[in-house]
Structures are given as C-alpha cells and as structure tokens.
Amino acid sequence: MSKQDNGCGPRRGYHHGRLKDALIEAARHLVTERGPAGFTLSEAAKRVGVTAGAPYRHFTDRADLMSELARRGFEQFSQRLERAWDEGKPDAIAAFRRMGGAYLAFAREEPGLYSAMFGNVATLSTPDSGAAADRALAAIRNAAAAILRQHGASDAGARDLAFQIWAYSHGVAMLAVSGHLNPAHDADPTRILEEGARNLVEMSIRRALAGAPAPPPSPWGRPAT
Amino acid sequence: MSKQDNGCGPRRGYHHGRLKDALIEAARHLVTERGPAGFTLSEAAKRVGVTAGAPYRHFTDRADLMSELARRGFEQFSQRLERAWDEGKPDAIAAFRRMGGAYLAFAREEPGLYSAMFGNVATLSTPDSGAAADRALAAIRNAAAAILRQHGASDAGARDLAFQIWAYSHGVAMLAVSGHLNPAHDADPTRILEEGARNLVEMSIRRALAGAPAPPPSPWGRPAT
DNA sequence: ACCTGAACACCGTTCAAGT
DNA sequence: ACCTGAACACCGTTCAAGT
Numbered sequence: 001m002s003k004q005d006n007g008c009g010p011r012r013g014y015h016h017g018r019l020k021d022a023l024i025e026a027a028r029h030l031v032t033e034r035g036p037a038g039f040t041l042s043e044a045a046k047r048v049g050v051t052a053g054a055p056y057r058h059f060t061d062r063a064d065l066m067s068e069l070a071r072r073g074f075e076q077f078s079q080r081l082e083r084a085w086d087e088g089k090p091d092a093i094a095a096f097r098r099m100g101g102a103y104l105a106f107a108r109e110e111p112g113l114y115s116a117m118f119g120n121v122a123t124l125s126t127p128d129s130g131a132a133a134d135r136a137l138a139a140i141r142n143a144a145a146a147i148l149r150q151h152g153a154s155d156a157g158a159r160d161l162a163f164q165i166w167a168y169s170h171g172v173a174m175l176a177v178s179g180h181l182n183p184a185h186d187a188d189p190t191r192i193l194e195e196g197a198r199n200l201v202e203m204s205i206r207r208a209l210a211g212a213p214a215p216p217p218s219p220w221g222r223p224a225t
Numbered sequence: 226m227s228k229q230d231n232g233c234g235p236r237r238g239y240h241h242g243r244l245k246d247a248l249i250e251a252a253r254h255l256v257t258e259r260g261p262a263g264f265t266l267s268e269a270a271k272r273v274g275v276t277a278g279a280p281y282r283h284f285t286d287r288a289d290l291m292s293e294l295a296r297r298g299f300e301q302f303s304q305r306l307e308r309a310w311d312e313g314k315p316d317a318i319a320a321f322r323r324m325g326g327a328y329l330a331f332a333r334e335e336p337g338l339y340s341a342m343f344g345n346v347a348t349l350s351t352p353d354s355g356a357a358a359d360r361a362l363a364a365i366r367n368a369a370a371a372i373l374r375q376h377g378a379s380d381a382g383a384r385d386l387a388f389q390i391w392a393y394s395h396g397v398a399m400l401a402v403s404g405h406l407n408p409a410h411d412a413d414p415t416r417i418l419e420e421g422a423r424n425l426v427e428m429s430i431r432r433a434l435a436g437a438p439a440p441p442p443s444p445w446g447r448p449a450t
Numbered sequence: 451a452c453c454t455g456a457a458c459a460c461c462g463t464t465c466a467a468g469t
Numbered sequence: 470a471c472c473t474g475a476a477c478a479c480c481g482t483t484c485a486a487g488t
Contacts (some may be wrong), residue, residue, distance in 0.1 A: 013457090019471085019472090050472075050473090051472065055464075056464080092440065120402070157412070163406070163412050164417060164421040167406070169420065171395040180358065196389040196392065199424060199429065200424050203427060240452055265479085266480075266482090267481075269479085276453065276454055278453080279454080281482070
C-alpha cells in the first residue's frame with residue numbers, strides 16, 4: 001500500500017485502493033453536515049477524488065450506499081447500547097438508565113446518521129441492515145428482561161416492554177433531533193426520556209407482579225381489579 | 226371562472242387560476258405515492274400542466290412548498306385529533322384512547338405527509354407550520370389535563386404527560402410507518418400504542434395522586450417513598 | 451400579475467474506453 | 470479489476486420575454 005492514501009481525500013494513483021470504505025466515510029460526513037437528503041453521490045465521489053461514475057463499481061446505486069451506511073450506523077449504535085448496559089452492572093435499573101442516555105446521546109451526536117438509519121423504509125430494508133437493527137432491539141429486550149427478573153417478576157412481558165421503551169426512545173430522539181422538543185420550551189429531552197421510561201418500566205413491573213401479563217382491552221385509568 | 230379547470234390536471238388558458246392550491250394538491254399526491262424525498266417540483270408542475278418555472282411565482286423554492294404542505298398537514302392532523310377527542314365524551318379515558326387511535330390512523334393513512342410534517346427540521350421550521358404543530362400538541366395537553374382532573378389529581382403534570390404521550394405516539398407511528406414495527410413480528414402498532422399509553426397515563430395519575438408532581442432524579446424502579 | 455422558453459449548474463446512471 | 474470521459478435524462482432555479 002505504497003501508492004494509495006489513507007482513505008480520506010483525493011488519492012494519487014489511478015486506482016484508489018479503498019474506494020468503498022472511503023465513499024462510506026465521505027457519505028457519513030455529508031449526512032452529518034447536511035442531513036440524509038443533502039447527501040449526494042457525486043459529491044462523495046468528488047471528495048475522495050474520484051469520478052462520479054466510479055462508485056458504481058462498488059454500489060449498485062445511491063440507495064445501496066445509504067443502506068450500507070445505515071447498516072454500519074446500526075452496528076455502532078448497538079455497540080454503544082450494549083456498552084452502556086455493561087451486563088447490567090451494578091444493577092439493572094442503573095444500567096438501563098445509562099442505556100437510555102446512550103440512546104439519546106447517539107441520536108443527538110449523529111442526527112444525520114440516526115435519521116438515515118430510521119428514515120425511509122426502502123432505504124434500509126436490505127436483509128443486512130435489518131439484522132443490524134434487530135441487534136439494537138435485542139439489547140433493549142435483554143435489558144428489559146433483566147429488570148423484570150431482578151424485581152422478582154416473570155420476564156414474559158419483556159418483549160412488550162422492549163417495544164414500548166424502543167418506541168418511546170425513538171420518539172423522544174426524533175422530536176429532539178428535529179427540534180420539536182427544545183429545552184427552552186420547558187421540554188428537556190433528557191428529562192422527558194428519563195421520566196417516561198421510568199413510568200413505562202415501573203408500570204410493567206407492577207403488571208408483571210400483579211400476574212396479569214396481558215391485560216384485556218378494558219377501559220384503563222385504574223388497574224384491572 | 227369559466228376558462229380555468231378545477232385545480233387538478235392541465236388547464237386550458239394561459240393563466241392557471243389556482244396554481245398555488247393545485248401545486249400543493251399535486252405535491253400531496255406525490256408525497257403519498259413516493260415519500261417526501263420522491264417529491265419533485267418539476268413533476269408537480271407538469272402534473273398540473275404548467276412549466277417548471279411557474280411555481281416560483283407562488284413559492285420561493287421547493288422547501289417553501291414543502292413547508293406549506295406540512296402546515297396544512299398539521300392543520301388537518303390537529304382537526305382529526307380534536308374531533309377524536311370530542312370534548313372528552315363520554316369520559317376522558319375513552320376519548321383519549323380514541324385520540325390515540327386517530328393519531329396512529331393519520332400516520333398510517335398518510336405516511337408521506339406525516340413524514341414530511343415531522344421529517345426535517347429546516348423543512349418545517351417556518352413560523353406558520355410551527356404554530357400548526359403547536360396546535361396538535363395543545364390538543365394532547367388538553368386531553369392530558371382533563372384525564373388528571375377527572376381522576377381527582379392536580380393537572381400540574383399535564384404538560385409532562387402530554388410530551389410523554391406525544392413522543393410515544395410519534396415513536397410508534399414512525400416505527401410503524403417505516404416498517405420496523407410489523408404485526409407479523411408480534412408487534413402490532415395499535416396494541417403497542419394502547420398499552421404503552423395506558424401505562425404512561427396510569428403512572429402519571431398515580432404520581433399526581435401521591436402528591437409528587439416532579440420526583441427528584443433518584444434511581445427508579447419503585448416509587449419514591 | 452402570471453406564465454413560457456431558454457438557459458445554467460448539478461445530479462444519478464450508463465457505458466465504451468483507458469490503466 | 471478498477472477507474473475515466475462522455476453522454477443522457479432529470480431536477481432546481483433564474484430571467485428575459487410573452488399574454
């Protein structure tokens with residue numbers, strides 16, 4: 001690897017060497033700077049010093065590159081969630097709160113990447129990126145099950161709790177990233193996420209301990225007696 | 226209005242007459258068919274039988290049209306939420322559940338429009354569309370306050386509950402629309418929304434009745450005793 | 451006041467030709 | 470095997486010119 005560069009910036013020789021990685025890296029930067037819609041294949045190619053047609057040797061089209069970017073995003077995302085969880089130490093509740101913080105932090109640090117990951121259906125519905133997304137959900141489900149068990153409840157409701165926590169985190173993250181939830185308006189995303197997640201978890205524990213894993217569709221407001 | 230058409234399809238005379246409305250209507254269809262990213266100013270112009278430059282007599286640019294589309298979307302959205310709420314009849318809980326159903330139904334019936342509304346920050350951050358969005362949130366907050374009051378609690382926590390419900394509904398709606406939450410995978414969006422929203426509401430009532438409107442940041446899992 | 455027509459820069463994509 | 474160069478259709482945007 002004497003004639004090729006480090007993957008960032010134009011290269012010298014005729015062949016690039018690591019064009020695929022370099023393009024994805026450039027795409028990540030573009031998406032961070034200008035959002036998923038602002039990303040352009042041509043500009044990514046130009047940034048790594050290559051012609052507009054060159055990417056088609058490595059990706060079938062623009063959507064394919066986006067999908068690969070999303071896949072890597074999900075992989076990184078899952079790792080950060082798992083690291084924050086840290087096997088549930090020192091206890092499931094504390095670890096779970098850390099994971100919630102990591103979720104929101106990722107979305108806010110990389111809003112473009114996060115939007116690309118969860119943006120369009122078609123963009124990321126390749127099998128690979130789907131599997132990576134599943135891993136993130138699995139991390140949440142794993143944590144939910146640990147919390148229920150630690151509180152002496154059956155973890156039968158872990159799946160539902162995980163979906164609730166995921167949807168809630170996603171909603172808070174998206175609203176925060178899109179500016180609908182601003183601290184100035186007395187709506188600090190971190191606080192909203194913490195309190196709502198706590199409510200979902202606590203209620204889930206209560207129901208599990210009450211022995212009604214799937215309460216029938218009755219009018220709510222008070223627990224089914 | 227003898228020489229102009231009904232706003233859909235090509236017109237006959239030199240002047241269109243209702244170009245602005247016709248363009249927005251065409252945009253709505255395009256966004257429904259192909260998503261917010263698939264919408265093209267040129268095609269909208271072509272569909273209503275006008276040159277590509279004509280829209281610039283009514284909109285400053287593509288983003289301006291999108292913003293106006295989002296504004297109308299929010300207006301419609303707010304109306305549907307308010308209609309579903311129906312002044313809280315017959316009781317706040319039942320009305321609230323109806324509103325949740327209306328929320329999800331809107332997002333699923335008009336996924337493109339919903340994505341456009343909540344998609345990009347810059348796209349809809351005009352004052353007008355912001356105000357329309359606020360109206361939707363106000364409807365939710367109003368319902369939250371009614372629920373708390375009906376249960377003999379102070380409505381001081383209505384604002385927080387509204388944000389929680391909104392974020393949760395948004396998360397479920399987005400995951401459902403983007404295909405991450407599919408019924409086949411044992412994750413029916415309607416059920417997830419119902420159960421989670423119920424948990425948030427019930428927990429909020431419990432806390433309000435316990436007299437702790439804003440619990441301090443203590444490790445959760447059990448209510449602050 | 452409202453729209454056309456032509457123009458410009460830019461983008462996605464293809465493909466024969468170069469290394 | 471990998472990239473260039475030229476080409477095509479398309480898009481956003483501008484603007485002088487038409488009605």
